Amino acid sequence: QKEVEQNSGPLSVPEGAIASLNCTYSDRGSQSFFWYRQYSGKSPELIMFIYSNGDKEDGRFTAQLNKASQYVSLLIRDSQPSDSATYLCAVDTDKLIFGTGTRLQVFP
Amino acid sequence: GAVVSQHPSWVICKSGTSVKIECRSLDFQATTMFWYRQFPKQSLMLMATSNEGSKATYEQGVEKDKFLINHASLTLSTLTVTSAHPEDSSFYICSAPNREEGQDTQYFGPGTRLTVL
Numbered sequence A: 001q002k003e004v005e006q007n008s009g010p011l012s013v014p015e016g017a018i019a020s021l022n023c024t025y026s027d028r029g030s031q032s033f034f035w036y037r038q039y040s041g042k043s044p045e046l047i048m049f050i051y052s053n054g055d056k057e058d059g060r061f062t063a064q065l066n067k068a069s070q071y072v073s074l075l076i077r078d079s080q081p082s083d084s085a086t087y088l089c090a091v092d093t094d095k096l097i098f099g100t101g102t103r104l105q106v107f108p
Numbered sequence B: 001g002a003v004v005s006q007h008p009s010w011v012i013c014k015s016g017t018s019v020k021i022e023c024r025s026l027d028f029q030a031t032t033m034f035w036y037r038q039f040p041k042q043s044l045m046l047m048a049t050s051n052e053g054s055k056a057t058y059e060q061g062v063e064k065d066k067f068l069i070n071h072a073s074l075t076l077s078t079l080t081v082t083s084a085h086p087e088d089s090s091f092y093i094c095s096a097p098n099r100e101e102g103q104d105t106q107y108f109g110p111g112t113r114l115t116v117l
Helices: none
Strands: A011-014 A019-025 A032-038 A045-050 A054-058 A061-066 A071-076 A085-092 A096-098 A102-107 B004-007 B010-013 B019-025 B032-038 B045-051 B067-073 B076-081 B090-100 B103-108 B112-116
Touching: A011 A019, A019 A032, A019 A085, A019 A102, A032 A061, A032 A071, A032 B103, A045 A054, A045 A061, A045 A071, A045 B103, A071 A085, A085 B103, B004 B090, B010 B019, B019 B032, B019 B090, B019 B112, B032 B067, B032 B076, B045 B067, B045 B076, B076 B090
Parallel strands: A011 A102, B010 B112
Antiparallel strands: A019 A071, A032 A045, A032 A085, A054 A061, A061 A071, A085 A096, A085 A102, B004 B019, B019 B076, B032 B045, B032 B090, B067 B076, B090 B103, B090 B112
16 A cells, blocks of 8 residues: 555646645654645645644645545645646655645646 | 755766765755655655765665765755666755744755756
8 A cells, every 4th residue: 555645637627616636645643744736847846734634724725634534635726727737745754755646737 | 935956957967977966955954855866757756865964864775875965064965876877867856844833844956857878
């Protein structure tokens, strides 16, 4: 079983819609969770981090964490074509473990 | 957020030569830094953890004699790919943790694209 799992996608959503990206992890002791965005040929850039159960909002982005279900998600409201990228979920145990990423495509 | 830089951003070298990549934390200090490698259409793979003042910790399957890491100061780590071969061609990315809200948050450098001919 992979430590951090994401659907590879692509996830296609129309401009203005809500994009929902999901991630599950296997280490129940994980405490810190991160979402990174990676454009093709570029390095990952941090979008959000979340440590506590529940929701955390930052602009158009909302991260949701459910430790009991070992599940973390990222919602992107009012999706824009510029949001098209690969979104990496990362879980910090004693080191940062990345999922393989979900490719998001936002079409006009 | 914190800023991490890398130099060079890209390098092309001949097979058998060595290449040094620098990673700097610009506005914070980092006692540890991390080196990743990413092949096309694959996820990031952690290669090693760079520790200031002590030896680096390598992940399983990563040759420490081939990928030399030196954490010279609290803001600088270097990765040297020795005797590079075409299969070492990849995107090398470093990261450094910055303490935010009581937790370490990893910030990535812009990456170095290595092409070995």
